[in-house]
Amino acid sequence: MGARSRLNTSIPDESQALQRIPHDLAVAVDPDDLEAHDRNWTPLKIAIWAAISLLGGLSWVMLAVVRGETVNAIWFVFAAICTYLIGYRFYSNYIEKHLLKPDDRRATPAEYKADGKDFAATDRRVLFGHHFAAIAGAGPLVGPVLAAQMGFLPGTIWIIVGVVFAGAVQDYLVLYFSMRRGGRSLGQMARDELGVIGGTAALIATLVIMVIIVAILALVVTNALAESPWGVFSVGMTIPIALFMGCYLRFLRPGKITEISIIGFVLLLAAIIGGGAVAGTEWGTALFTLDKVTIAWGIIIYGFIAAILPVWLLLAPRDYLSTFMKVGTIGMLAVAIIIIRPEITAPAVSEFAANGAGPVVSGNLFPFLFVTIACGALSGFHALIASGTTPKLIQKERQTRFIGYGGMLMESFVAIMALVAALSIDRGLYFAMNSPAALTGGTIEGAVAFVNGLGMTGVNINTDLLAQTAKDVGEATIVSRTGGAPTLAVGLAHIMQQLVGGPAMMSFWYHFAIMFEALFILTAVDAGTRVARFMMQDSLGNFFPKFKETSWRPGAWVATAIMVAAWGAVLIMGVTDPLGGINTLFPLFGIANQLLAAIALAVCMAIVAKRGLFKYLWVVALPLGFASVITIYASFLKIFSTVPGIGYFAQNRAFSAALADGKTSFGTAPSVEAMEAVVRNTMVQGVLSIVFVVLTIIVIITTIQATIRAYRKHSNATSEDAAVQSKIFAPAGFVMTPPEKKLQAEWDAVPVGKRPKTAGH
Amino acid sequence: MTASVGGGASFRLLLGARARRVRWWVRALMGEDAYDKYVLHHEMYAPDAAHPLMTEREFWRDQTDRQDQNPQGRCC
Numbered sequence: 001m002g003a004r005s006r007l008n009t010s011i012p013d014e015s016q017a018l019q020r021i022p023h024d025l026a027v028a029v030d031p032d033d034l035e036a037h038d039r040n041w042t043p044l045k046i047a048i049w050a051a052i053s054l055l056g057g058l059s060w061v062m063l064a065v066v067r068g069e070t071v072n073a074i075w076f077v078f079a080a081i082c083t084y085l086i087g088y089r090f091y092s093n094y095i096e097k098h099l100l101k102p103d104d105r106r107a108t109p110a111e112y113k114a115d116g117k118d119f120a121a122t123d124r125r126v127l128f129g130h131h132f133a134a135i136a137g138a139g140p141l142v143g144p145v146l147a148a149q150m151g152f153l154p155g156t157i158w159i160i161v162g163v164v165f166a167g168a169v170q171d172y173l174v175l176y177f178s179m180r181r182g183g184r185s186l187g188q189m190a191r192d193e194l195g196v197i198g199g200t201a202a203l204i205a206t207l208v209i210m211v212i213i214v215a216i217l218a219l220v221v222t223n224a225l226a227e228s229p230w231g232v233f234s235v236g237m238t239i240p241i242a243l244f245m246g247c248y249l250r251f252l253r254p255g256k257i258t259e260i261s262i263i264g265f266v267l268l269l270a271a272i273i274g275g276g277a278v279a280g281t282e283w284g285t286a287l288f289t290l291d292k293v294t295i296a297w298g299i300i301i302y303g304f305i306a307a308i309l310p311v312w313l314l315l316a317p318r319d320y321l322s323t324f325m326k327v328g329t330i331g332m333l334a335v336a337i338i339i340i341r342p343e344i345t346a347p348a349v350s351e352f353a354a355n356g357a358g359p360v361v362s363g364n365l366f367p368f369l370f371v372t373i374a375c376g377a378l379s380g381f382h383a384l385i386a387s388g389t390t391p392k393l394i395q396k397e398r399q400t401r402f403i404g405y406g407g408m409l410m411e412s413f414v415a416i417m418a419l420v421a422a423l424s425i426d427r428g429l430y431f432a433m434n435s436p437a438a439l440t441g442g443t444i445e446g447a448v449a450f451v452n453g454l455g456m457t458g459v460n461i462n463t464d465l466l467a468q469t470a471k472d473v474g475e476a477t478i479v480s481r482t483g484g485a486p487t488l489a490v491g492l493a494h495i496m497q498q499l500v501g502g503p504a505m506m507s508f509w510y511h512f513a514i515m516f517e518a519l520f521i522l523t524a525v526d527a528g529t530r531v532a533r534f535m536m537q538d539s540l541g542n543f544f545p546k547f548k549e550t551s552w553r554p555g556a557w558v559a560t561a562i563m564v565a566a567w568g569a570v571l572i573m574g575v576t577d578p579l580g581g582i583n584t585l586f587p588l589f590g591i592a593n594q595l596l597a598a599i600a601l602a603v604c605m606a607i608v609a610k611r612g613l614f615k616y617l618w619v620v621a622l623p624l625g626f627a628s629v630i631t632i633y634a635s636f637l638k639i640f641s642t643v644p645g646i647g648y649f650a651q652n653r654a655f656s657a658a659l660a661d662g663k664t665s666f667g668t669a670p671s672v673e674a675m676e677a678v679v680r681n682t683m684v685q686g687v688l689s690i691v692f693v694v695l696t697i698i699v700i701i702t703t704i705q706a707t708i709r710a711y712r713k714h715s716n717a718t719s720e721d722a723a724v725q726s727k728i729f730a731p732a733g734f735v736m737t738p739p740e741k742k743l744q745a746e747w748d749a750v751p752v753g754k755r756p757k758t759a760g761h
Numbered sequence: 762m763t764a765s766v767g768g769g770a771s772f773r774l775l776l777g778a779r780a781r782r783v784r785w786w787v788r789a790l791m792g793e794d795a796y797d798k799y800v801l802h803h804e805m806y807a808p809d810a811a812h813p814l815m816t817e818r819e820f821w822r823d824q825t826d827r828q829d830q831n832p833q834g835r836c837c
Binding site for chain 1: 786798836
């Protein structure tokens with residue numbers, strides 16, 4: 001019992017008072033044993049890490065240096081996995097050892113606040129799945145698809161390197177700091193660390209950013225379902241399916257979640273297949289072919305009703321379905337990519353990276369690549385999850401690395417797979433699908449003329465390809481299906497049909513993918529509206545105290561209506577935008593998400609500074625600095641650029657001037673109404689950009705102030721909860737290390753009834 | 762021959778263990794074990810009059826009602 005023989009050796013920590021060994025069993029592996037194991041480089045271990053490094057290095061060479069006609073998708077997979085392994089093993093280990101110093105002798109909130117419900121210690125492997133399901137949604141699937149216009153290399157590097165140094169660091173730090181504070185939310189931590197001004201700015205920014213994110217996710221789903229009777233039918237069917245599941249769980253068999261999820265999944269497949277049959281009939285086409293505006297209104301009405309219905313009826317069952325689909329489909333796609341190994345014909349870096357004139361999303365590589373791909377590399381939204389549910393469920397402090405850092409690496413891998421799927425389709429087809437209708441005219445002839453007119457080397461499409469692809473996937477047309485979801489669906493269908501079903505199954509897989517994305521998005525819309533509503537009620541409550549009573553129905557309805565109106569207005573603006581919608585609004589989504597990341601990292605930096613860990617401050621300062629530069633620069637371009645394609649106000653001035661000159665059409669706007677719409681939209685978008693960037697600058701300034709104050713005072717203050725002795729043991733990572741195995745065996749030897757009771761109440 | 766039968770049996774045993782692990786993981790991932798965990802927690806502390814043990818049906822209702830009051834974000 002190594003742990004017992006070397007009692008109280010090191011850890012000069014505030015938690016010195018904690019016993020290493022309560023009762024008869026150690027609750028933590030001795031840090032010396034851990035360190036010894038860590039530093040014990042056996043020949044086998046050296047060989048394994050050398051092999052990982054070599055394979056990773058080779059993959060990067062294949063991607064970045066070797067330029068053949070095509071590059072095989074397997075190199076993306078190897079480059080990603082090897083880099084993740086190295087980042088996890090070495091960088092996250094460094095952060096753990098020097099910056100966070102988790103102490104498994106301390107009880108986590110799940111242990112000392114245990115109530116058997118919200119605070120409940122959860123097995124690390126299960127919690128990893130939970131956390132992953134909560135953070136990964138449509139974001140990592142959409143952003144990389146849009147960024148593929150710049151070629152495969154910039155996106156790949158940002159997704160893989162960005163996650164190691166930024167995204168995963170943010171998730172890990174926020175999760176850890178929130179766990180040390182009893183599961184406090186990001187907003188509360190911001191107030192504690194940054195004071196009233198910084199905290200309030202962070203809170204308002206979070207609320208506005210949430211509105212924008214929900215609106216643009218809804219726009220993605222609207223674009224995917226427009227003019228698609230099959231999609232509308234099958235996605236629409238998820239509502240009655242979820243209602244049925246909800247009633248089943250409420251009244252028939254409470255708690256049988258897996259059972260009903262399987263039933264729901266089978267019904268979902270039936271809805272997809274049925275959608276094909278319905279769309280094939282005359283009445284089906286007539287009834288379910290809806291235009292964008294109708295669908296957008298449908299989603300708005302749906303969003304309001306879904307957010308005021310009780311959770312058990314719609315949200316909870318659809319969440320089960322979405323978790324089931326998410327974990328299953330992502331696993332399936334990974335297997336398919338590894339088996340099929342598609343060849344990628346896209347260039348490593350395309351001309352649009354430098355000239356910023358890409359039709360999919362406008363702007364140069366720097367900074368717009370880094371805001372187009374937010375989720376998957378660095379996603380601020382995760383900070384809301386990592387400071388919400390997950391820290392209340394974590395069993396032992398050292399597990400935060402596996403769940404926080406590891407969970408985000410997993411999401412990054414999803415983004416890489418989405419990128420591969422989008423790149424595996426024909427390059428011309430990609431541009432035909434992702435260029436706005438304002439440029440292609442929405443017809444296959446127009447799309448062919450536009451795409452071939454872009455003058456890209458090796459790109460030459462014809463109307464047959466576009467017509468045939470539309471027919472293969474069971475859609476009327478695939479021209480200008482912007483938003484990323486349809487492109488990903490074509491890519492996924494293209495890969496999956498090679499594995500299962502052949503070309504005849506292409507349409508099934510396409511609609512399977514659309515359904516898969518729509519499920520996440522609708523769940524995110526519903527959950528986002530609810531969370532925003534509570535924030536709204538809390539804020540309104542400062543003026544009208546009655547609003548603080550969350551069970552007061554009219555208050556809930558008013559707050560919900562305000563939130564739905566806010567994102568609904570942005571959504572309607574997006575679908576009616578004469579300039580295209582996604583290409584003008586998506587940068588706002590990325591900027592919002594990254595600004596939230598900057599806020600979360602700023603809070604982390606203030607915490608680190610207050611603890612006096614200035615030597616390791618760079619771990620936080622690096623991603624914070626990068627995210628701030630990228631997003632503030634991108635915001636400034638959006639506000640001040642004189643290029644109409646990039647600057648919202650430049651566009652606004654151009655269209656205002658055209659209207660003043662009495663023109664009746666200008667650019668891609670065919671009428672005076674359309675021109676007026678552009679003037680209105682660009683003004684709203686520009687003002688939103690200003691609001692975001694101002695709030696974020698306030699947060700960053702208050703953080704720098706807090707950091708300097710802490711430095712001058714030689715602060716070692718902490719806002720953590722008091723340390724409580726832990727009475728349980730669990731391993732930290734996915735696989736047990738030898739010292740953990742030894743201790744676990746000691747625990748396993750004790751009869752269940754004799755194990756120490758956990759703290760709580 | 763006995764060896765091959767024994768091998769088959771232990772293989773099936775191993776497969777059974779694997780299947781149980783997968784079943785455990787899926788159940789826990791979907792949150793189906795929440796009631797079991799609650800009961801376990803409740804048993805550790807002698808139930809008092811203020812907090813009587815909820816039945817399975819009551820527990821699940823209480824769970825979704827708590828979610829109504831405390832919504833959890835889902836990410837993009």
